[in-house]
Amino acid sequence: MKITSVNAVYPRYARIPKSWRTTLWQIVVRVETDTGITGYGYGGGGLAAVEVVNGHFAELLNGRSLDATGDITSIWDVLYEASIPYGRKGVAIMALSGVDLALWDALGKAERKPVAELLGGVRKERVRAYATGADTDWYAELGFTAHKMPHRWNGSPVDYDSAVNAAKHAREMFGSDAEIMFDVYMSWDHATTIEMAKRLSEYRLHWFEDVLTPDDLEANASLRPLVKPTLIAGGEHEFTHVGFSDVARTGAYNVWQPDITWCGGITAGLRIVEMGRQAGVQVVPHRGGEVWGLHLIAATECEDFGEVLPGMRGVARDEVWLGEPVASDGYLSINDEPGFGVQPNPELM
């Protein structure tokens, strides 16, 4: 089949907290073909990425063939190279991610196969989910066996106490076998991380995520032996196999967390998973419980661990996609719908 049009839209979000996400959150990409098949993808970069797709990528894509996974790889390389002057990382690659995922969705629909089947087949019939967010008690009630909570260093020694109290509470709620993680969103420094590892050791945290910035790869690497057995996780702000080659070279993280809707889609994700395998690290895609990462997890050597963000009990959310798998008793499964098996919610388009 041939690509006939490519279009990105920024959903009409009603509930995004004021932050960089207000205008730069997730986009929906639609790829149409001459067979009538439409592919949908999810990218990042908001209004800026919409401009990248509609203003630049669309004209490079119209008329291209889409008949095999190799066509998607070729298109990825064309778009990456064409966007080098303003791209390589960040918004341009977030835009490319949305296009890539829409192409995988369209090809899956054409072949009447889930994307995971295009990737070589399902290796994990179900994936262990972990719940990220601040509503620890609710996630435990929902049956999750793993939980990651946010912690921010605000510049005061009470931040040590708040971390200890949160870890203690999570361990009590989830029990001794659960995996408990902290995401500190680049708010700890080197010394804080080492002190936290000491104070939190009795709660056996599985990983510390995003302790330093992604520009501090060597410093991240130097923390790994100092916080053992807790792992150092990161990578949601890294892009493409090119970016992850620096992560591999420096040994920055035990756990790599590419975001499949930001890092370059499934095509970049496959390259990153292979690099991770060679580096002997765990690959646990950021927000991997959403269909975009879940198909990659189900079909490849990614860890059996998918991140979901249930939000807060009783609080409504913008649901961009209809048909997303929902965790049940702490586990997720892809369905056997062709492509990614989801539709954009018309109320937000």
Ligand SMILES: [Mg+2]
């Ligand atoms: Mg994170």
